[in-house]
Amino acid sequence: MxxxxxxxxLDKQQSDTVPHQRNPRDTLPLPSPPPFSMADTLQNPxxxxxxxxxxxxxxxxxxxxTGDWLAQAQAAIGRDPDDSTDxxxxxxxxxxxxxxxxxxxxRKQPELAEAVAAxxxxxxxxxxxxxxxxxxxxxxxxxSSDSLKSGDTTSISLTAGxxxxxxxxxxxxxLEYEDFxxxxxxxxxRAEKFGEISCKAxxxxxxxxxxxxxxxxxxxxxxxxxxxxxxxxxxxxxxxLFRVFCTEGRPDRSGLRLSNELAKLDVPVKLLIDSAVAxxxxxxxxxxxxxxxxxxxxxxxxxxxxxxxxxxxxxMNKPVYVAAESxxxxxxxxxxxKDMVPALCPIDxxxxxxxxxxxxxxxxxxxxxxxLTLLFTDLGVLTPSVVSDELIQLYL
Amino acid sequence: MPGTQTLVNELVTKLKKRRxxxxxxxxxxxxxxxxxxxxxxxxxxxxxxxxxxEAVKTVGELLVxxxxxxxxxxxxxxxxxxxxxxxxxxxxxSSAGGDDRETAEENGFRVxxxxxxxxxxxxxxxxxxxxxxxxxxxxxxxxxGDSFEGKGKSADRNAESWKLKHDVIRAVNELIEDINSCxxxxxxxxxxxxxxxEILLTFGRSRTVREFLCAAKExxxxxxxxxxxxxxxxxxxALAKDLGxxxxxxxxxxxxxxxxxxxxxxxxxxGVHAVMANGGVIGPVGxxxxxxxxxxxxxxxxxxxxxxxxxxxxxxxxxxxxNEMRCPSExxxxxxxxxxxxxxxxxxxxxxxxxxxxxxxxxxxxxxxxITDIGGYNPSFVHRLIADYYSADDLxxxxxxxx
Numbered sequence: 001m002x003x004x005x006x007x008x009x010l011d012k013q014q015s016d017t018v019p020h021q022r023n024p025r026d027t028l029p030l031p032s033p034p035p036f037s038m039a040d041t042l043q044n045p046x047x048x049x050x051x052x053x054x055x056x057x058x059x060x061x062x063x064x065x066t067g068d069w070l071a072q073a074q075a076a077i078g079r080d081p082d083d084s085t086d087x088x089x090x091x092x093x094x095x096x097x098x099x100x101x102x103x104x105x106x107r108k109q110p111e112l113a114e115a116v117a118a119x120x121x122x123x124x125x126x127x128x129x130x131x132x133x134x135x136x137x138x139x140x141x142x143x144s145s146d147s148l149k150s151g152d153t154t155s156i157s158l159t160a161g162x163x164x165x166x167x168x169x170x171x172x173x174x175l176e177y178e179d180f181x182x183x184x185x186x187x188x189x190r191a192e193k194f195g196e197i198s199c200k201a202x203x204x205x206x207x208x209x210x211x212x213x214x215x216x217x218x219x220x221x222x223x224x225x226x227x228x229x230x231x232x233x234x235x236x237x238x239x240x241l242f243r244v245f246c247t248e249g250r251p252d253r254s255g256l257r258l259s260n261e262l263a264k265l266d267v268p269v270k271l272l273i274d275s276a277v278a279x280x281x282x283x284x285x286x287x288x289x290x291x292x293x294x295x296x297x298x299x300x301x302x303x304x305x306x307x308x309x310x311x312x313x314x315x316m317n318k319p320v321y322v323a324a325e326s327x328x329x330x331x332x333x334x335x336x337x338k339d340m341v342p343a344l345c346p347i348d349x350x351x352x353x354x355x356x357x358x359x360x361x362x363x364x365x366x367x368x369x370x371x372l373t374l375l376f377t378d379l380g381v382l383t384p385s386v387v388s389d390e391l392i393q394l395y396l
Numbered sequence: 397m398p399g400t401q402t403l404v405n406e407l408v409t410k411l412k413k414r415r416x417x418x419x420x421x422x423x424x425x426x427x428x429x430x431x432x433x434x435x436x437x438x439x440x441x442x443x444x445x446x447x448x449x450e451a452v453k454t455v456g457e458l459l460v461x462x463x464x465x466x467x468x469x470x471x472x473x474x475x476x477x478x479x480x481x482x483x484x485x486x487x488x489x490s491s492a493g494g495d496d497r498e499t500a501e502e503n504g505f506r507v508x509x510x511x512x513x514x515x516x517x518x519x520x521x522x523x524x525x526x527x528x529x530x531x532x533x534x535x536x537x538x539x540x541g542d543s544f545e546g547k548g549k550s551a552d553r554n555a556e557s558w559k560l561k562h563d564v565i566r567a568v569n570e571l572i573e574d575i576n577s578c579x580x581x582x583x584x585x586x587x588x589x590x591x592x593x594e595i596l597l598t599f600g601r602s603r604t605v606r607e608f609l610c611a612a613k614e615x616x617x618x619x620x621x622x623x624x625x626x627x628x629x630x631x632x633x634a635l636a637k638d639l640g641x642x643x644x645x646x647x648x649x650x651x652x653x654x655x656x657x658x659x660x661x662x663x664x665x666x667g668v669h670a671v672m673a674n675g676g677v678i679g680p681v682g683x684x685x686x687x688x689x690x691x692x693x694x695x696x697x698x699x700x701x702x703x704x705x706x707x708x709x710x711x712x713x714x715x716x717x718x719n720e721m722r723c724p725s726e727x728x729x730x731x732x733x734x735x736x737x738x739x740x741x742x743x744x745x746x747x748x749x750x751x752x753x754x755x756x757x758x759x760x761x762x763x764x765x766x767i768t769d770i771g772g773y774n775p776s777f778v779h780r781l782i783a784d785y786y787s788a789d790d791l792x793x794x795x796x797x798x799x
Binding site for chain 1 (some may be wrong): 488673674675710712777779780
């Protein structure tokens with residue numbers, strides 16, 4: 001499309017009219033993401049810039065927090081008193097129930113995955129809704145689900161989680177009851193159960209992958225994935241001897257946080273810059289990555305750099321294992337890297353970049369299924385070809 | 397059960413001393429043993445499926461421990477467990493449909509068990525909320541039993557318990573039939589695969605491959621076969637003699653010559669020891685070489701395997717990683733190395749080592765097609781067969797007291 005045409009000169013002239021937003025950030029020597037307060041990021045104030053709120057939140061949770069950033073964050077909170085009061089008001093009784101607020105309150109916990117927060121929020125919608133018929137309830141659910149999804153169009157697991165929730169909870173077998181209240185309670189039961197299962201998914205995945213980690217192995221991980229961390233934590237706690245190579249994971253440098261956590265568990269960790277992956281690949285026995293979304297072809301969408309690592313691993317015959325919960329299965333089929341909703345995340349290079357120089361700010365990439373060996377999900381250990389099978393059965 | 401105990405011990409000894417050769421033999425013996433265990437087991441009126449499963453698991457653990465390298469044992473044990481779960485479920489559904497609904501609560505219980513969904517299906521995205529764990533199912537079936545006895549239907553219940561055992565034994569008989577007849581079923585598909593004037597390559601000696609090739613010969617296809625001899629046992633020689641006796645034009649080559657001859661070959665057809673859940677295969681040592689050579693020259697690599705060879709484990713699983721190291725004397729002619737075998741270096745380690753592994757792993761990317769008794773499949777489809785034949789709960793044969 002327009003990305004590949006030589007008319008980038010024209011495009012450049014157009015985008016030159018909107019660069020002033022970037023300049024103040026470029027000149028500040030910040031090593032980490034820009035100083036949005038938490039409330040700001042969650043409302044996604046820059047939909048036209050496609051700055052991905054999902055990646056901002058992840059960075060906020062897991063990236064390196066420096067003194068500068070903290071000061072900026074404090075200043076930002078001081079600047080917007082309305083935002084901070086907004087989040088407290090949500091808990092006051094009498095305010096109309098807002099699914100976004102519920103979602104935000106769940107999302108504050110860094111341990112909880114975004115899709116699980118959305119599922120819990122939607123379950124709360126069912127509980128609090130005032131509808132008296134099934135159709136009304138369904139319409140209200142659909143509305144809430146749409147508003148959650150539109151809050152951040154770049155997050156795949158959020159969209160997939162909401163869609164799956166709608167599928168599970170409103171399947172016709174649950175609606176064969178005469179009386180609305182029992183149907184509603186059954187729906188609530190199913191919704192809570194789905195929330196439970198999603199929460200426990202990480203434990204199940206950790207149990208399944210224990211067999212694949214043997215004593216004396218070297219594991220390469222990329223960025224900070226909570227599922228992969230759970231896997232490694234379980235292995236370390238069962239006294240397995242292994243070492244981990246951890247990539248830095250620019251631009252949010254979440255790999256540094258992961259290496260901290262692993263060092264606390266007494267696991268030998270070696271930190272690599274992203275470019276050193278090929279250099280160290282022959283010492284590696286297996287690659288473990290998480291996923292932001294698992295697409296229909298069996299490939300994954302994950303933090304920028306995953307595709308590179310998978311290519312190198314494949315060319316050196318090292319297995320690439322993906323740990324992903326089942327609610328991340330999405331009905332997408334990207335044919336190449338540019339085929340997804342762009343999710344941009346501003347990169348700070350530490351020095352001011354002249355405005356004539358373009359920066360590739362995409363936060364994620366797509367890894368095709370032929371470079372992946374196995375997926376560990378709460379449905380079991382799957383090969384990439386099983387994913388489309390599962391999705392078809394669900395949506396048929 | 398003194399009778400079954402002696403049978404079990406007998407089979408365990410046979411497996412330990414490796415007196416049973418070949419996966420089909422082992423599979424048949426295991427299936428027959430499990431059938432006698434089940435038929436001689438006294439089942440209580442409640443929780444019958446649980447008792448059967450426990451008993452089979454205990455025996456299965458012993459058998460697998462006796463010969464961990466023979467994966468067919470574990471496969472058959474898991475098949476039988478899956479059969480028990482399946483039959484239990486269908487007995488529950490048929491009785492729910494057949495009985496007249498007397499009381500609402502009974503009805504309620506029944507609806508619960510049915511809504512639990514078929515336990516035989518491995519966990520799947522669309523059934524994720526319908527799954528009930530083992531403990532809940534047991535609770536339901538025990539509640540059913542209590543409500544029944546309360547209503548004085550004990551005779552009906554006994555009939556049901558007999559029905560379950562009967563169904564399970566019938567299904568195990570079918571399984572034994574399937575294993576026995578797999579060669580014929582596979583051989584029927586040879587006509588579609590082998591064309592006129594083709595040259596095939598095979599490795600070592602596999603009964604399935606022999607039947608496969610002979611069936612095509614019966615249908616008047618004329619083709620040639622290269623047989624790689626399969627050191628160190630040289631079983632390829634025996635296969636070549638067999639094929640020659642049946643009128644096929646056969647050529648014997650060494651394993652090292654496979655790469656040199658592969659460009660003249662149209663297809664490679666081999667039999668294997670086991671098929672793994674990811675589509676990879678475990679075969680006689682040297683098979684990986686043949687597969688790599690075939691991939692290099694774009695020659696289709698076809699694997700023929702009976703249903704008892706399908707294993708639900710992944711190759712990284714420690715149970716599977718075992719490679720049997722056979723006796724080194726198979727490699728050495730008499731007295732060849734006797735002068736230098738005893739020589740040790742300073743720290744007492746012998747300077748000359750002879751290693752004789754029995755198996756080889758071929759990754760799924762190198763396999764083009766699997767021919768099973770139910771048809772031809774892609775390696776990426778193996779997971780579907782596994783989901784049909786095995787339950788996810790049985791992958792770990794150790795009895796878990798707490799789930």
